Amino acid sequence: MDTRATFDLERLTAxxxxxxxxxxxxxxDARITGQRARFGPRPVIGASWDRMLACGVDPERDIRAGVLSTDEVERRRQxxxxxxxxxxxxxxxxxxxxxxxxxxxxxxxDGRLLWREGNKSVLRMADGHGFEVGADWRESVVGTNGVGTSxxxxxxxxxxxxxxxxxxxxDWTCTGAPISDPRDGRLLGVVDISGPLDTLHPATLALVGSVAKLAEARLREEHLTALDRLRAVAAPLLARLDGRAVAVDTHGWTAAVTGMPPVDRVTLPKSLAAGRTWLPSLGRCAVAPLPGGWLLRVEDEADPASAGARVVVDVSGPRRWTVTVTGSAGCxxxxxxxxxxxxxxxxxxxRAGRSAAGLAADLFGDPGRTVTVRAELSRVxxxxxxxxxxxxYRFHEDADVDLVLPEDPARLLPYSLAPAVIRARADAVP
Known part of the structure; x- marks a missing residue:
């Protein structure tokens, strides 16, 4: 057991x-050379250092990845x-x-810097670090930092x-906080405050985190406003329809419904087009475009599992993972x-199934965290x-399930801290 004290950033820098x-x-230096230091790093920093050592980032060499062109920066901004x-x-x-x-x-x-503002002298210093608009500040490129680690x-x-x-x-200090899309939880990017190391203030972490939450709240307000606009268009249409139908925005959030209990959100496939498609929560639907969303008219409730759907769970990538379903209603x-x-x-x-307690032990090392497991599986x-x-909990017995793993099993879900995943990675090492 490691009994070293953890480095207390706030106390020591004060x-x-x-x-x-x-x-x-x-x-x-002790971590890089495999030696033991008097103190251990903060957990979030120690975990990042381990990732850097695993993926081969050079601790002594500043690698500058290609900076995006002005046109590409502007395209991403828009x-x-x-x-x-x-x-x-x-x-x-x-x-x-x-x-x-x-x-x-x-x-x-993607860790690409799109906007940069602030103290002019510090902006000049940032240029020396490659901390410029269009630069790539992912962990795997420049190591542990406020943008990439967030x-x-x-x-x-x-x-x-x-x-x-x-x-x-x-000679630098940085504090970053992620900003997520309140509609679907997707990471949109990071806001970061950076400067010379002697300007560090521990309260900066709380400030940046709070401002990031304010930004998410503003995005949530804009989303609700957009739903109101969609509702104004869809409500008269739904009033004239027989049967079950729902108007949703492009992310599946419900604006108006008729003939069925209201739902907060309908999960939509990544690419949706006018015509007919099968949706997990509704069955077969006729799809028609609306300004800012879609009109979904429910035709039946056929479950693709009964038709022997093929499910491909792809966890082969380091950062992107997917599930693909192919059945009688399409793919x-x-x-x-x-x-x-x-x-x-x-x-x-x-495939035989796993209890909520078993999954809690697999994910958290604590079989008592069943409430979290059930909530996540409800979302699934x-x-x-x-x-x-x-x-x-299990895949339907009539479903044909394929699991796509990385070529190197030791790279399975590389950022996962789930005990079951850690064991699987360890078992893959000769």
Whole structure:
């Protein structure tokens, strides 16, 4: 058991930032060389360092990936939902950043910096770090940092001095927080405050995290406004229809319904077009476009599992995982969140089924966390419907299920901390 004290960033930097930086450098160098330091890094930093060592990031060499062209940056800016919340981010962070000798950057979900503003002298310093518009600041490219590590962990992260894995960033401090789409939980990007290491303030973490939540709240308000507009168009149409029908936006959120109990959201395939399709929660539907959404008229409730659907759970990639269903009603693919990728991997490897307690032990090492497991599987059933049975949880016995694994089994769901996944990776090592 590791009995070392964990590095206390707030306490040590409040006493002496330079001393804290030296201690961090000792910890980092010990981790790289496999030695033991007096203190252990904070868990979020230690986990990131382990990822860097596993994927071969050079701790001594600053690698600058190709910067996006001006045209590509502008294309991404125009397509990014974060463009709508820039006023919120500026209002919450820019005045503080300028006074504190920091800059604010906004990156997309790929780790590409799209906007950068703040203290002019610090902007010049940032250029020396390659911290410029269009640059790639994923962990796998530049090591542990406020942008890339927030993308991986999906939580606010503060990275100080030698907590950066790459040595050339040790005179820098950065604090990033992810911003997610409230409609579907999809990561949209990261807002980050960065500056020289002697400008660190522990309260920055709470500030950046709070402003990121304000941005998400603004996106939620805009979504509700858009649903109201769609409802104004759809309600008169639904009033004239017989049978069951629902009007949804492009993400499946319900604006209006007739002939059936209201639902918050209908899971839609990634590519939906006018015509006929099968949807897990509704069955076969006639699909017609509406301004800002779709009109779905329910025709039947046929379950593809009864027709012997083929299900492909693909967890072969390092960051993107999917489930594809092929049946009599056609073929569709759904992108999986990290948690749902873990769950469907477990169900695909336990075809006889797994209890809620068993899945809780597999995912969290705690069989008592059944409430979380049941809630997540309820969300899974929104897009897989009857293909996932319960008591125990399992794929429908008539479904043909294929599991696609990475070529190197040791790279299975590389960011997962689920005990069952960790065991599977360990078992793959000769």
């Amino acid at each position: 006493v002496n930032a330079a001393q804290a930086a030296r201690l961090l450098l000792e910890m980092r 397509a990014s939902p974060l463009r709508a919340v820039l006023p919120v981010l500026r209002e919450g962070l820019l005045s503080v950043a300028d006074v504190a000798q920091h800059i604010m950057v906004v990156a997309d979900a 993308i991986v962990t999906r939580r606010p992260v503060q990275v100080f001095s030698a907590e950066h894995f790459v040595r050339s960033h040790h 569709w693919t759904h992108d999986l969140s990290p948690r749902h990728a873990e769950l469907l991997y477990l169900l695909a490897t336990h 059933r929104r897009y897989l419907g009857g293909l996932v049975a319960h008591r125990p």
